[in-house]
Amino acid sequence: MQRKPRVIVIGAGIGGIAAAAALRKLGVEVAVYERASDLGEVGAGVQLGPNGVKVLHALGLDPTLEGLAFEPTEIVSVDWQTASQRFRQPLKAIATKKFGAPYLTAHRADLHRLLRAKVPDSVITLNARCTGVSSSDRGAVATFADGSTADADLIVGADGIRSVVRECLFGAAPARFTEQIGWRAILPIELVPTRVGPDKSVRIERTEYVGWIGPVGHVICYPIRGGNLYNMFVGRVSSEWAEESWTAPSNKEEMLTAFAGWNEALLGMLSNVQHVFKWGIYDRDPLTHWTRGRVTLLGDAAHPMMPTLAQGASITLEDAYTFARNVARFANDPVAALKAYESERIDRARRVQLQARDQFNNNRKQPAPPPLSRDWIFQHDATVEPMALAG
């Protein structure tokens, strides 16, 4: 007789909550443990490729209809000083037709809230900082900072870039500072100018995804929250070390000084932002395994990647659904479930991680070549069992 497996998820970020939502949808019992004391309004914009949106749809979520996300009309790349166009590609008109789902942009907090609607509060324990995990033939155990423990048939570490679970399984993964730092800032959409360039001759729409590309930095802008807010990722080459953190506050002056000489309209937008967060961009080599016994990893814990392909959240959503699908499929054999999950995911995630690194290196070339194609990434549908397994 089939026994329902019990799963512990460490971390209630995007991947942890998505995994819990998918597990519940597929009838698997789950408990989530999160170190934070609340799951509030943190973060800024995240991009969701069609591959990530397919997972949301499979969970019964439609961020566009709920007014949380935005579907940019075009991708436009402009010169850092003159705003002259480097290239332009349609997005809204082609994404669903070509890839089966739209390309969306959202506030991380909105995406998180949307996913949380599928997971009752009773499933999530806050103030629970995991300090260790262990696995035996009979089950897996998580230990927390207050000395308490929890056990289950399997554990998945969805505890982000500085994963404790990853460290427990495979030791500390050395992070390399890429000599790029980024600021994240948000602006009300009304403050976004539509006429830019030296004589205001260049028109930019507030519905577009715009990249300002310069020799030592780039600024990526897109609408979020149903088009009411404008998210700005402000990246710059810098040998000055910065923390690998999503919550380190910075200040406008520091950001403006780093971008002195850039286009006036762009600087105008940057000087209008209220809160600025700063982080150092780090890189790690892909892991060769994600699983030991009854414990595995997903999301940034498994494959922290540079933001250059904007795939961190989407690949994490794919992991979450694939994990749940395999746990449900191998309900009587948790170890087989994790093997199947890892073998479905690890090569794909590694390829995306390495392409993000290649894209980063390309961005630093003069002149920067056009972006590497992400079509193969967007086409994937993690909600469907691979052909070799199906049927």
Ligand SMILES: Cc1cc2nc3c(=O)[nH]c(=O)nc-3n(C[C@H](O)[C@H](O)[C@H](O)COP(=O)(O)OP(=O)(O)OC[C@H]3O[C@@H](n4cnc5c(N)ncnc54)[C@H](O)[C@@H]3O)c2cc1C
């Ligand atoms: C506060 C915050 C703000 C972010 N803002 C942005 C943003 O603006 N733009 C963007 O592109 N990406 C942002 N990210 C990262 C983005 O969510 C991830 O890169 C991506 O979605 C992968 O998700 P994840 O679930 O693997 O990791 P995350 O979404 O980072 O979630 C990891 C979760 O694990 C928890 N955790 C960590 N260690 C432990 C522990 N020992 N025990 C228990 N819980 C633990 C963390 O508190 C967090 O809730 C942010 C992440 C965080 C945590």
